[in-house]
Amino acid sequence: xxxxxxxxxxxxxxxxxxxxxxxxxxxxxxxxxxxxxxxxxxxxxxxxxxxxxxxxxxxxxxxxxxxxxxxxxxxxxxxxxxxxxxxxxxxxxxxxxxxxxxxxxxxxxxxxxxxxxxxxxxxxxxxxxxxxxxxxxxxxxxxxxxxxxxxxxxxxxxxxxxxxxxxxxxxxxxxxxxxx
Numbered sequence: 563x564x565x566x567x568x569x570x571x572x573x574x575x576x577x578x579x580x581x582x583x584x585x586x587x588x589x590x591x592x593x594x595x596x597x598x599x600x601x602x603x604x605x606x607x608x609x610x611x612x613x614x615x616x617x618x619x620x621x622x623x624x625x626x627x628x629x630x631x632x633x634x635x636x637x638x639x640x641x642x643x644x645x646x647x648x649x650x651x652x653x654x655x656x657x658x659x660x661x662x663x664x665x666x667x668x669x670x671x672x673x674x675x676x677x678x679x680x681x682x683x684x685x686x687x688x689x690x691x692x693x694x695x696x697x698x699x700x701x702x703x704x705x706x707x708x709x710x711x712x713x714x715x716x717x718x719x720x721x722x723x724x725x726x727x728x729x730x731x732x733x734x735x736x737x738x739x740x741x742x
Contacts, residue, residue, distance in 0.1 A: 571618050578622070580613060585626045590614055642718060644675060648711035651676035656703065663701050679704040 573581065576597055583593035590610035595601055601609070613619050631637060651673050656664055666674070681702040689695050716722050 573618060573622060577613065577619060580610070581619060581622045581626055584614075584623055585630060638718065642715065645711045645715045645718070647672040647675035648706040649708055649715055651705065651708075653703070653705060663703060676705050677703055678706045 579597045580593055583596045584590055587593045587596070590613070591603065591607045594606040594610035594613070595603070598606065598609075614623075656669060656673055658664060666680075681704070683700040683702075685698050685700060687696045687698060
């Protein structure tokens with residue numbers, strides 16, 4: 563991996579700290595206020611915005627993000643794969659022909675990844691004619707938001723990029739006509 567720090571002017575300690583906080587917080591104003599605790603909100607907002615336009619700051623933030631990605635194993639491809647699990651899992655594939663949920667062990671990894679919540683309720687049904695009680699378990703599964711996953715995938719993959727529309731106009735010169 564190429565060392566990009568050679569071409570960059572060293573950052574002041576406070577700017578380095580700002581970069582580190584920004585990578586964690588993803589909020590420039592809050593990051594600035596952590597580094598400069600006596601700074602009011604409006605001043606921090608203006609100063610942090612200006613810092614983020616500095617090429618050295620931008621370069622350091624990108625470098626820290628790349629290191630964080632490498633250390634955690636979080637990559638764009640991994641995120642896309644997780645979002646695809648959510649976007650393309652159908653709840654009907656998780657139930658049998660009677661509408662009962664399939665056992666968790668029998669679900670695919672993609673189906674398991676799409677689940678946001680499992681709710682189990684035990685219900686006691688008191689005896690009927692023979693006075694015997696019966697306990698049943700109701701299971702409900704909630705999936706992550708499919709639409710949000712699809713929108714996120716579209717954005718990550720650039721499908722939402724504006725279309726370039728070319729407009730050409732031919733103008734013919736007409737003589738003898740006065741335009742008002």
